[in-house]
Amino acid sequence: MKILIVGPSWVGDMVMSQSLYKRLLELHPNVLIDVLAPAWCKPILERMPEVNQAIEMPLGHGQFSLSQRWMLGKSLRDNHYDHAYILPNSAKSALIPLFAKVPKRTGWKGEMRYGLLNDLRPNRKIFQFMVERYVALAHSKSTMLSEVTIDDIPNPALNVDNENQLACLQRFNISPDLPIVGLCPGAEFGPAKRWPEQHYAYIAKQLITEGHQVCLFGGPKDKSVTEKIVKALSEHQKSMCFDLAGETSLVDAVDLLAACHTVFSNDSGLMHVAAAVNANIVAIYGSSSPMYTPPLSQKVRVVDTDINCRPCFKRECPLGHLKCLNELMPAKVLDAYRDLNRNQNLE
Structure with a gap:
């Protein structure tokens, strides 16, 4: 199973997203997780053992550029992802997995995402903590409320390079x-x-x-x-x-x-x-x-x-x-x- 994550743009949010990757590996031990993220977050992803590959997002925060998103999505088709999780709430963040022809695309309801996501979660505010909202996406819509609480979420843990x-x-x-x-x-x-x-x-x-x-x-x-x-x-x-x-x-x-x-x-x-x-x-x-x-x-x-x-x-x-x-x-x-x-x- 191959998963594409469209990651958040802020370093703190990217660290918290590791809890989702940990939960996905708990549920699917053989999964490969690639994360699409801004260049400044890439070093953080490289310290997460759960991440197979960090893919650099060439567009800055707020940039739309439909043509670049189309080209990037098209270039990812050969990876044959089974599932995409889109963590930002914007419509543009959901375009690349669509263009990459990822068959299942999961995320919370956001700005004009109907059709872009085919596993749309209706109301992220049913979870109090941001990290709960991330981890909930690893579970089905019907079970996420019973499966996710702040007390049982795996905490982020970055690798440390002792020599460095x-x-x-x-x-x-x-x-x-x-x-x-x-x-x-x-x-x-x-x-x-x-x-x-x-x-x-x-x-x-x-x-x-x-x-x-x-x-x-x-x-x-x-x-x-x-x-x-x-x-x-x-x-x-x-x-x-x-x-x-x-x-x-x-x-x-x-x-x-x-x-x-x-x-x-x-x-x-x-x-x-x-x-x-x-x-x-x-x-x-x-x-x-x-x-x-x-x-x-x-x-x-x-x-x-x-x-x-x-x-x-x-x-x-x-x-x-x-x-x-x-x-x-x-x-x-x-x-x-x-x-x-x-x-x-x-x-």
């Missing part, structure tokens, strides 16, 4: 013999997910004082944030803080996050990566909610405020005050960190 991890530690002069904590202060989605840099700086100062090395993770767009965190440190503290934003590839970030015993993160793609490499997670939520996209791990503490305007799921604060983040004090976040690590030590 050691090489990365050496490249950035990070000691493998001292404990490492990761901070992920960026959020691609928007500022309403980003805990203030001065709060992250407080966490960094405290943990460095306690003998930890601190690694700051993120992409090039996060550099202005990580630089402010470093600037807030003393000269001695700076020697124990490593600003990796924009300096690593995604696979390097995977391996370096795996070297951290704990990762503090906004609700971001890196949070899901850190969970999938078995780090302890202190997950910081602003405009979004752990009741929709939690880190999929048992080693998690979630921190947020009970302000009545959250979660709003907006990119920017519609009220202009960002109280859900500004009023989430570092002391509360550190308490969550200490509780998590205390419990881990007891285990």
Whole structure:
């Protein structure tokens, strides 16, 4: 049996989609799973043992280009896929499996997908969590409600390259013999997910004082944030803080996050990566909610405020005050960190 997955466009969503691949292999042990995804997600897919092949989607997020979709779909016909699962909700995402002549095409009802999908699931909101919505597609329409709950979903687990991890530690002069904590202060989605840099700086100062090395993770767009965190440190503290934003590839970030015993993160793609490499997670939520996209791990503490305007799921604060983040004090976040690590030590 050969399956084509049309994968999501965001790194965090791509990590969560691994739970679907795991469930498909549980149900069909000999299945071959190929995943069509944007180039930036390909390194993540290559760390998933369930994926046979990562196929690069040549079109950017939002691009339509019917002719390119036709050509790509036609080029995939020789793979003779038996089944396609379309994870995005757009009509254009369902075109390539149709053009590839995949006989069974499964996905949730979205924009104008009648006819494009022939196994159409009517209402994804019957499942609370995004990962449940992914995994439910592995089951029939009649059994998915009884077969899928958040408690029995297999968590994502990315492979770690230990040799590359050691090489990365050496490249950035990070000691493998001292404990490492990761901070992920960026959020691609928007500022309403980003805990203030001065709060992250407080966490960094405290943990460095306690003998930890601190690694700051993120992409090039996060550099202005990580630089402010470093600037807030003393000269001695700076020697124990490593600003990796924009300096690593995604696979390097995977391996370096795996070297951290704990990762503090906004609700971001890196949070899901850190969970999938078995780090302890202190997950910081602003405009979004752990009741929709939690880190999929048992080693998690979630921190947020009970302000009545959250979660709003907006990119920017519609009220202009960002109280859900500004009023989430570092002391509360550190308490969550200490509780998590205390419990881990007891285990």
